[in-house]
Amino acid sequence: MSDTHAPSPVQGQWWLATLGRTVVWARLRVREAGTAEVFDSDGNTLAYDSEDSARAALLDAEFVEREGLDEEDAEARGFLLEELEPPQAEDDERLRAHMVSQLPSRH
Numbered sequence: 484m485s486d487t488h489a490p491s492p493v494q495g496q497w498w499l500a501t502l503g504r505t506v507v508w509a510r511l512r513v514r515e516a517g518t519a520e521v522f523d524s525d526g527n528t529l530a531y532d533s534e535d536s537a538r539a540a541l542l543d544a545e546f547v548e549r550e551g552l553d554e555e556d557a558e559a560r561g562f563l564l565e566e567l568e569p570p571q572a573e574d575d576e577r578l579r580a581h582m583v584s585q586l587p588s589r590h
Contacts, residue, residue, distance in 0.1 A: 500545050
C-alpha cells in the first residue's frame with residue numbers, strides 16, 4: 484500500500500559557495516507570510532524576517548544563487564555549470580549529509 488502523504492523532494496532556491504572543488508549549499512525558502520528561512524550546511528534552519536534579509540545574509544557569506552549563474556560565472560569559479568546539481572533528499576535530516584560536496588577532479 485502506498486503512502487499518499489510521503490514527503491516530497493526538498494525544494495527551494497539553491498545558493499552555493501565554493502572553495503576550490505568543494506561546494507557548500509544553502510537552501511532559501513520563502514514562507515507564505517513573507518518571512519524566509521535558510522537551511523545551511525550544518526543542518527540549521529535560520530529564520531529571517533524577509534526574503535531580502537535572507538538573501539543579504541547569504542550574499543554577505545559569499546554565496547551566490549544557483550539559478551543566477553551562467554557558464555562564464557561557473558568557469559570563473561573553476562567548475563562547469565552542469566557539475567552543479569543541488570543536493571536531494573526526502574527530508575532535511577537526510578539532506579544535511581549532502582550540503583557539502585566535492586566536485587570531481589579535473590584532469
